[in-house]
Amino acid sequence: MAKNAPIGDGRRIGAVKQRSQTKTSSGHWVKRDSKTGRFMDVKSDGQPFKGIRKER
Template identity: 75%
Template sequence: MAVNKPFGDGRRIGAVKQRSQTQTASGHWVKRNTTNGQFMNVKSDKKPFKGVRKEK
C-alpha cells in the first residue's frame, strides 16, 4: 500500500491562516485572530511570531 511519508521534521509549510500580529508599545508581539479581532497571546521575548503576517 502507498504511504505519504512525513515531509521534513513535521513543521508547518507556508503561512498561518486567519492570524496576524502587531507590535505593542512595549515592543512585544501580539497575535490576533483576523475573523473576530480577538487578541490571542503575547510573546515574552521581543521577537515576532514565525509564519504569521504582520499588520500595517
C-alpha cells in the first residue's frame, strides 16, 4: 500500500502567526495573543519560547 512520506523532520517552518512574547520584570517570558493583547502563557525556566517573535 502506498503512503505519503513525511517531508523534512515534521517541524514548523517560520514563526508562529498571531503571537508575540515579551520579558517580564521578574525575568520570565510571557506569550501574548497579537489580536486581543491577552497573555496566554508564562515560562518559568527563563528561556524564551521557540518560534515566537519578540516584542520591542
